[in-house]
Amino acid sequence: MKKIISLSALLLISYLAGAQVNDVSGAIIDTTGIYGERQDSIQTAVFTGHQAGNYLPRGKEIRTEVISAAGLCKMACCNLAESFENSASVTVGYSDAVTGAKQIRLLGLSGIYTQMLDENRPVMRGLSAPFGLSYVPGQWLESIQIAKGSTSVINGVESMTGQINMEHRKPTDEKPLFINYSAMTDSKMDLNIASSLQLNDNWSTVMLGHVSGNFATMDMNHDTLLDDPLTLQFNLANRWLYYAPSGVQVRFGVRAIRDSRTGGQMFRDADNGKHFYDPDSYTLTPAAEALNPWGSKILNHSVNGYVKVGVPLNEDNSQNIALVADYTYQDMDSWFGATKYIADQHSGFFNLLYQNEVSEAHKFTVGLGGNLDGYIEDFARLYTGLNPVQTFKGRNLLGNAGIFAEYTYHYDTKFSLIAGLRQDVFYNHDGEKKFLPRFSPRLTLKYSPIEEVVIRANGGRGLRFSTPLVDNIGVFSTSKIFRGDPNSHILEDAWTFGGNITYYMPFGASSNTYLSFDYFRTQFVQQMVVDYEHYLNQIDFYALDGRRSYTDNFQLDFNVEPVERFTITLTARYSNAKIELADKGLVERPMTSRFKGVLNLQYALPMNKWIFDFTASLNGSSRVYDFMRDMTDADGNLLYKNGRTPVYPLLYLQVTKRFKGVDLYVGAENLTNYKQKVLVCGDTGADGKINPASPSFDASCVWGPLMGIKVYAGLRFTLWKTEKI
Amino acid sequence: MKKYIFILLTAAACVAGGQFTAFASPTSNTSVPAMAKPKKDIKTVVFSANLHCKACVNKVMDNVAFEKGVKDLKVDLEKQTITIKYDAAKTNPEKLAAAIEKLEYKAKVAE
Numbered sequence: 001m002k003k004i005i006s007l008s009a010l011l012l013i014s015y016l017a018g019a020q021v022n023d024v025s026g027a028i029i030d031t032t033g034i035y036g037e038r039q040d041s042i043q044t045a046v047f048t049g050h051q052a053g054n055y056l057p058r059g060k061e062i063r064t065e066v067i068s069a070a071g072l073c074k075m076a077c078c079n080l081a082e083s084f085e086n087s088a089s090v091t092v093g094y095s096d097a098v099t100g101a102k103q104i105r106l107l108g109l110s111g112i113y114t115q116m117l118d119e120n121r122p123v124m125r126g127l128s129a130p131f132g133l134s135y136v137p138g139q140w141l142e143s144i145q146i147a148k149g150s151t152s153v154i155n156g157v158e159s160m161t162g163q164i165n166m167e168h169r170k171p172t173d174e175k176p177l178f179i180n181y182s183a184m185t186d187s188k189m190d191l192n193i194a195s196s197l198q199l200n201d202n203w204s205t206v207m208l209g210h211v212s213g214n215f216a217t218m219d220m221n222h223d224t225l226l227d228d229p230l231t232l233q234f235n236l237a238n239r240w241l242y243y244a245p246s247g248v249q250v251r252f253g254v255r256a257i258r259d260s261r262t263g264g265q266m267f268r269d270a271d272n273g274k275h276f277y278d279p280d281s282y283t284l285t286p287a288a289e290a291l292n293p294w295g296s297k298i299l300n301h302s303v304n305g306y307v308k309v310g311v312p313l314n315e316d317n318s319q320n321i322a323l324v325a326d327y328t329y330q331d332m333d334s335w336f337g338a339t340k341y342i343a344d345q346h347s348g349f350f351n352l353l354y355q356n357e358v359s360e361a362h363k364f365t366v367g368l369g370g371n372l373d374g375y376i377e378d379f380a381r382l383y384t385g386l387n388p389v390q391t392f393k394g395r396n397l398l399g400n401a402g403i404f405a406e407y408t409y410h411y412d413t414k415f416s417l418i419a420g421l422r423q424d425v426f427y428n429h430d431g432e433k434k435f436l437p438r439f440s441p442r443l444t445l446k447y448s449p450i451e452e453v454v455i456r457a458n459g460g461r462g463l464r465f466s467t468p469l470v471d472n473i474g475v476f477s478t479s480k481i482f483r484g485d486p487n488s489h490i491l492e493d494a495w496t497f498g499g500n501i502t503y504y505m506p507f508g509a510s511s512n513t514y515l516s517f518d519y520f521r522t523q524f525v526q527q528m529v530v531d532y533e534h535y536l537n538q539i540d541f542y543a544l545d546g547r548r549s550y551t552d553n554f555q556l557d558f559n560v561e562p563v564e565r566f567t568i569t570l571t572a573r574y575s576n577a578k579i580e581l582a583d584k585g586l587v588e589r590p591m592t593s594r595f596k597g598v599l600n601l602q603y604a605l606p607m608n609k610w611i612f613d614f615t616a617s618l619n620g621s622s623r624v625y626d627f628m629r630d631m632t633d634a635d636g637n638l639l640y641k642n643g644r645t646p647v648y649p650l651l652y653l654q655v656t657k658r659f660k661g662v663d664l665y666v667g668a669e670n671l672t673n674y675k676q677k678v679l680v681c682g683d684t685g686a687d688g689k690i691n692p693a694s695p696s697f698d699a700s701c702v703w704g705p706l707m708g709i710k711v712y713a714g715l716r717f718t719l720w721k722t723e724k725i
Numbered sequence: 726m727k728k729y730i731f732i733l734l735t736a737a738a739c740v741a742g743g744q745f746t747a748f749a750s751p752t753s754n755t756s757v758p759a760m761a762k763p764k765k766d767i768k769t770v771v772f773s774a775n776l777h778c779k780a781c782v783n784k785v786m787d788n789v790a791f792e793k794g795v796k797d798l799k800v801d802l803e804k805q806t807i808t809i810k811y812d813a814a815k816t817n818p819e820k821l822a823a824a825i826e827k828l829e830y831k832a833k834v835a836e
Contacts, residue, residue, distance in 0.1 A: 069783075174784055174829075606797045607790035660791035720784055722827050 061416050061446045063500035067144040074613045076712050078190045080136035086615045088571035088598045096477035096700040097679040098263040098296045100229045101130045107161040107520050108551040108575030112471045115159030127330040127345040130473040135257050137210040139180040139192040142167045149498045150442045150460030153404045153420035157440040160462030160494045169194050171204035171241040174721035182714025187216030210235035227707050229263030247312040257302040264295015279335035284384050284693050294692035298334040318357040325350045336476040338382035346374040363408040370401030392487050397429035398465045418444040452504045459497035465489045466528035468541050474700030484541035493525040509564040516557040524549040533626045534582050537695040547580035569600040588623040595620035611656040621645045645703045648674045663716040676704035766813040771835040774807050792824045
C-alpha cells in the first residue's frame with residue numbers, strides 16, 4: 001500500500017512539476033515512430049480545426065485506411081467493433097443472437113483471417129479473438145489503420161486479408177486527465193478514464209481504465225431471448241515509455257480484463273421473478289413445470305504484459321535493433337445450454353529485428369520471431385437423441401518460429417518496392433506431423449507516375465493454425481451435432497493478391513479529394529471448413545483438402561470536402577465469396593453479404609464547436625443456409641426469397657457540441673429501426689415457442705441488426721497540460 | 726431494394742440540404758441591414774510558434790479555439806504558424822500570445 005502511495009505521490013509531483021519528454025533541442029519527441037514510420041501521420045500540414053475521420057494516406061505503400069481520432073468520435077464507438085460502422089472495408093456483425101460477440105469481415109472473409117495488432121504486437125489470437133473487439137474501448141484509441149492485402153512479414157504471416165493496427169493514447173500525450181461517459185437507451189453504459197503523465201525527461205506513462213455494462217433485460221421481439229446479454233466488463237491498462245538521451249527507448253505495459261456475460265432466455269415465474277440460464281440447473285429433459293431457461297454464461301479473464309526495446313546503433317539511428325516480447329494469459333469459462341467449454345491459453349510472442357537504412361533509397365530489416373500458444377481445454381456437449389455426449393479434454397501446444405528479411409527500395413517519391421521473405425517452422429504438438437516448415441514470400445509495389453495518382457499492388461502468402469470452436473464461437477449457440485473434428489488445428493494457407501489505384505483530384509476545400517478503386521483476391525490452399533449444410537442439424541468440421549475457396553473483392557472510395565468543414569465520403573464494396581462444400585460443389589459462401597455501401601456526411605462549424613455527423617449504409621444480401629430457405633414469419637410469409645437475406649439500410653446520426661475541455665454528444669443508431677425478423681432457427685415446441693433442446697435449434701443464423709433504434713448521449717472531458725499545472 | 730436506395734438518397738439529400746442551408750445563413754444575415762448590429766472589428770494575426778507534431782496542433786486547436794474573441798483558427802505545422810481571426814473588441818494579440826504560451830509554446834507575432 002505504501003508503495004502505491006509513494007508511486008502516486010511521485011506521479012503527482014512529477015506531473016505538477018510539468019515535466020515532459022524532451023530531446024536535446026527541447027522538442028517533444030514523437031515517440032510513436034521508434035519502430036518505423038509513424039502509423040497515423042497525416043499527409044497535410046495545415047489543420048483548419050477539422051480533421052478527416054476516415055482517409056487513405058498517400059504515402060503508404062500498402063492500401064491503408066486510417067480511422068483517426070476524429071473518426072472514432074463520429075459515432076458512439078464504445079468499442080473497437082463499433083469503430084468500423086462507417087467503413088465499407090470492414091463489415092461488423094454479431095456471431096450469434098445470444099453472446100453479444102461481434103465479428104468483423106475484411107475482404108469478404110471472417111476476421112480470423114485479419115491480423116489484429118496493438119501498436120504492432122499481434123493481439124486477439126485464439127481464445128482472445130471471439131470477444132476481443134469488445135475489449136478495446138474506442139475512447140482508448142488514438143487511431144486505427146486498416147491495411148488490405150499481404151502486409152509486412154515482420155509480425156508473422158497470420159494476416160491473410162490484411163492487418164488492423166490500433167494506436168492507443170500515448171504516454172507522451174499532454175492530457176493528464178481524460179474522462180468519457182456514455183449511456184444508451186438499451187441501458188448500455190461506458191466509463192473510460194485515461195491519464196498521460198510525463199514524469200521527467202525520460203519517463204512517461206499512460207493509465208487507461210474502463211468499466212462498462214449492460215443491465216437491462218429487454219426482449220423487444222418476444223422470442224424469449226434477451227436482445228443483448230447482461231454484461232459487466234472491467235478493463236485496466238498501464239503503459240510506460242522510457243526514453244534515454246542515448247536514443248534507447250523502452251516501452252512496456254500491463255493490462256487486465258474481466259468480463260462476464262449472461263445471455264439467452266429469460267422467463268418470469270408466477271411471482272414475476274426473472275429467471276436466467278444457469279448451467280448448473282439446465283437440463284435437456286426438464287420436468288414439465290420447470291422453467292429451465294436456455295442461454296449462455298461466459299466469464300473471461302485476461303492478463304497481458306509486453307516490453308519493446310529499441311536501441312540505435314549509430315548517431316543518426318539509421319541502424320538499430322529492436323526487441324518485442326509479449327505474454328498473454330486468457331481464461332474463458334463458458335456454458336451454452338448443455339455445452340461446456342472451459343479453456344485457458346498462454347500465449348507468447350517475440351520478435352528480434354535489425355534494421356539498416358543504407359541510404360535514402362535502400363533499407364532492409366532482418367530478424368527472427370515467433371508465437372507459442374499453450375491451450376488447456378475441457379469441452380463437453382450433450383445432445384438429445386443419438387450420440388448423446390461429445391467431449392474432449394487436454395492440452396495442446398501450437399506455435400511457429402521463423403526468420404525473415406524485408407527489403408525496401410524507394411526511387412524518389414515515384415516508386416517503392418517492399419520484398420519480404422519469411423521461413424517459418426510451424427509446430428502442432430497433436431498434429432500428425434508435428435513440424436511443418438513453410439516459406440512465405442510477400443511483395444508490395446507502389447508507383448506514382450504523377451503526383452495525383454498512386455498505383456499499388458501486393459501479393460503474398462498467409463498461414464495460421466485454425467482453432468475451429470473459438471474461431472466460430474456461434475456454433476455453441478446451437479443444439480446441432482458437431483461432426484468431423486472440431487478440435488483439429490489445421491494449418492490454414494492462403495494467397496492474397498490485389499491492388500489499388502487512387503486519384504487525388506484538384507478540387508475541394510482540402511487536398512483530400514480522391515477517388516480510389518481496389519481489387520483483392522484471397523485464394524485458399526488449405527482451410528478449416530465449418531459446414532452447416534452438409535448434414536441436417538449437424539455442423540461438419542473438415543479440411544478444404546483440394547476443394548476451392550476464394551473471394552474477389554472490389555471497392556470504390558470517394559472523398560471530398562466541397563466547402564470548408566463539410567466532408568462527403570462515399571464507399572462501396574462488392575464481394576464475390578465462393579467455397580466448394582462437401583457434396584454440394586462450388587457455392588456462394590453463406591451468410592456473407594455481397595455488397596455494402598456507406599455514405600458519411602460531416603459538417604462542422606468553425607473550430608469544430610459544433611459537429612454534425614450522418615452515416616448511412618446499405619447492406620447487401622447474403623445467401624442463407626439451406627435449412628433457412630423455407631423459414632417463414634409469424635404470418636406465414638417466406639423470410640428469405642430466393643434463399644437470400646433482404647437488403648437493409650442503417651442510418652446513424654450524431655451531434656457534438658464542444659466547449660473548452662468538454663465535448664457533449666447525442667446520437668442515434670439504426671434510425672430506420674430495421675431488425676432481423678426471426679433470430680432463431682429451428683423447430684418450435686408445443687407452445688409455439690423456440691425449443692432449444694431440438695437438434696435443429698440454431699441461434700447463430702444472424703445477418704442483420706438485433707436491436708432497433710438506439711439513442712445515446714455522452715460526454716468527454718479533457719484536461720490539457722498547461723504551464724500552470 | 727429500390728425503396729432503400731430511395732430512403733438513403735432522400736435522407737442524404739435532407740442532411741446535405743440542411744448543411745447547405747447552414748452555409749447560406751451567415752450570408753443572408755449580412756444582407757439584411759435592418760437587423761444590422763454594430764459591425765465587428767474582425768482582425769487576423771499570425772503567430773510563429775514552436776510546434777513539433779500533430780499532438781501540438783491538437784493542443785492548440787482544442788484550447789485556443791475557446792479563448793474569448795477567437796473567431797477562426799488555422800495551424801500550419803510545416804510553417805510553424807498559428808493564424809487567428811479575432812474580434813478586436815474582445816481580445817488582442819497579446820492576450821492570444823499569452824494563451825498560446827500557457828500551453829508551453831513560444832508565440833511571436835510573425836512579420
